[in-house]
Structures are given as C-alpha cells and as structure tokens.
Amino acid sequence: MQEYPLAKVFQLLEPGPTVLVTTSSAGRANVMTMTWHMMMEFEPPLLACLLSQGNHSFAALSATRQCVIAIPPASLASTVVDIGNCTGAKVDKFQAFGLTKLPAAKVEAPLIRECFANLECRVVDDALVEKYNLFVLEVVQAWSDPAWPDLASTDPGRSLPKTMHHNGDGTFRLDGEMLNLKKRMVKFPEFA
Amino acid sequence: MQEYPLAKVFQLLEPGPTVLVTTSSAGRANVMTMTWHMMMEFEPPLLACLLSQGNHSFAALSATRQCVIAIPPASLASTVVDIGNCTGAKVDKFQAFGLTKLPAAKVEAPLIRECFANLECRVVDDALVEKYNLFVLEVVQAWSDPAWPDLASTDPGRSLPKTMHHNGDGTFRLDGEMLNLKKRMVKFPEFA
Numbered sequence A, B: 001m002q003e004y005p006l007a008k009v010f011q012l013l014e015p016g017p018t019v020l021v022t023t024s025s026a027g028r029a030n031v032m033t034m035t036w037h038m039m040m041e042f043e044p045p046l047l048a049c050l051l052s053q054g055n056h057s058f059a060a061l062s063a064t065r066q067c068v069i070a071i072p073p074a075s076l077a078s079t080v081v082d083i084g085n086c087t088g089a090k091v092d093k094f095q096a097f098g099l100t101k102l103p104a105a106k107v108e109a110p111l112i113r114e115c116f117a118n119l120e121c122r123v124v125d126d127a128l129v130e131k132y133n134l135f136v137l138e139v140v141q142a143w144s145d146p147a148w149p150d151l152a153s154t155d156p157g158r159s160l161p162k163t164m165h166h167n168g169d170g171t172f173r174l175d176g177e178m179l180n181l182k183k184r185m186v187k188f189p190e191f192a
Helices: A006-014 A055-066 A074-083 B006-014 B056-064 B074-083
Strands: A018-024 A027-032 A037-041 A046-050 A066-071 A117-125 A136-145 A165-166 A171-180 B019-025 B028-034 B035-039 B047-048 B066-071 B118-126 B134-144 B164-166 B173-181
Touching: A006 A037, A006 A066, A006 A117, A006 A136, A018 A055, A027 A055, A027 A074, A037 B047, A046 B035, A055 A066, A066 A136, A074 A165, A074 A171, A171 B134, B006 B035, B006 B066, B006 B118, B006 B134, B028 B056, B028 B074, B056 B066, B066 B134, B074 B164, B074 B173
Parallel strands: none
Antiparallel strands: A018 A027, A018 A066, A037 A046, A037 B035, A046 A136, A066 A117, A117 A136, A165 A171, A171 B173, B019 B028, B019 B066, B035 B047, B047 B134, B066 B118, B118 B134, B164 B173
C-alpha cells in the first residue's frame, strides 16, 4: 500500500461503494461489511456511518474508537457478502476468507491487502451513537494499492477499479460506463 | 407517480445514487443536486444528508423542515450537473431546466416528474446541523414512476433505471452489470 492523499478521500466514498470495516479489540481483528455511510467534510476528511448495535464490530468500534474502512473491488463480491453473513463473535473472518492483514500506521485495526484503498479512522463524534448507531469518523491516514496508480487522479480517462453498489437485498449494481461532465462544473473550477 | 412502499425506500438510496433535493420556501420552489447522503433506518425510513450552508436550499430546508429527494435516471445527467452549478437565489431552476413540478401529498416541496422516484421528507433531528450541516430526515411518503414497475421488487432479474454515482470531480460511474448474490444472504432469509 502507498500513501493516498487525504484531500482526495471523498473521491473514493462519494460514489457510494459497499465497503469493509476492520476493528481490533483485545488483540483480535475483525471485519464487517457496511453500506450505510457518507462523506461529511473534504479535509480533514470526515464521514458518517451506521453500524448495527447487534454487531460484534459495534462493540469494538465503541470501545476502541478506531477502525479501518477498506474498499473492495467487485471481484471480491462473494467474500464481501459472506463477511456480512457471519459474526466475528464466532468466526476469525480474516482466516476464514483468506484476507491478508497489513499493519496500519495510526490505528490498531488492520488494513486489508486485497482492498484497493484503506482508510484509517478515528471516532471524533459519538453524539448520535446512542440514538441512531451513527458514528462520525475522521480519516487520519489513507492508503491505496499501487496497482491502481490513477486512483487520486481527476483525469476523466483514468483507470478505476470496478466497485459494488448494494441494492439492499443481496443484489448489486457494479460500476459501468464512466461519464465525463467536467466541463459543466463551472462552480468548481478546480475540477472543470 | 404511484405510491412506493416506505419499507423499500432503502433499496433506492443504499446503492449511493446522485440525487436531487427540492424545497419550497415563501411560495417558490427550488432544486439542488446532492451526493452526500445515507440510509439510517429501514422503517420508518430515516436518512442523513449534508447540505452546504452556503446553498439556497440549506436556508429553505432549515426554515421549512421539509424537502423532496428525487432520484434522477442517468439520462438526466447533464441537467443534474447543471442544477448543481447554479443557485436558486438567481435562477428558477425548474423553468431553466425544463423540469416538471408535481404536487406532493404531505410536504410543500414539489415532486419532479422526470425522476423515477420521489421521497417526501421531514427533518426529524437537527442536532448536528449547526456543527456539520447534517440533517436527519424521515421519508413520510414515497412515489415511483409507473414506467419502472419493478422498482420495489427484489427479483434479481428486475429492470432498474441506470443511476449515476459521482466521483466528486464532475465524472460519474453509471450503473453497469447486475450481480445476484442473494443465495449467500443466509443471515437475511427475507432476501435469500
């Protein structure tokens, strides 16, 4: 993994991909699948996400206030669904699904080698956790797989990994055609 | 537009499409483009979203506590970008972009005829508005275009409109291949 610019993290999450979330609690790593998340701020990058209170990861994130958000390519789709259909209370998911843990720089939770981007996060606001299970996270360090050198580019011809968008029912729409409307972004000259 | 079941609203927003938001303030309707949103609860459907404080729509939503979230098909992409690149303070966007207003049932903000789904929303929590511009909305009534009769279905072979996922820079990834992994949803027998 190579360093990925924090100012470009929003480009990874704004399209709404299904992601994985790793935690490490009492020396034991776990991973879950997550689809309810959104960007909240460009830089430092803030995001909101929901974890179901019954999940093993909810307890770990609440206790450690740290996690890694990893973005899987569509080729990992079956694994991503299987991760969401068992619990870390009973299964060592990294071992069960053949995922490679890499050490993070600023948090205890591991990066996932098989994901093309990894975002080290800290909980910065838990005001809505009790009521809605909503965590506000700050991305404190970001990484990308050098196999995707264009990931932080804004060149409309860049090569991006295909990601998964969950329809909520076990079906996904995968990324298709890339559409370039940069010339119409007149309010945002940095992108036009 | 025909009634769309509230229990299925998450299927529309969980994939992370770029959406439009309409408001009505002092008798004048406006519309903006929004990409930072997420589901928070299945039923009644709750969602979170961020509106930039400088936006005309921010003032309208804050004052009226009502809006409509409309989901555009990818065929409307140029219009969706243009809507995000001008302000309702200066432009009647419905007129400028040839969008058709339809009356909503429970809010003053209009539905958009050209969008395949319209969600009437009320602000139910503004605890994080001042700090982050984050609104919590409840969908109180949902509508869909009868031209898409499969929209609330969970049949993996259903026909869905192609939506847009914003990369944050004026480029979009459009929906491509549909992937069916329902059989792996063992924790969620209602979908398997």
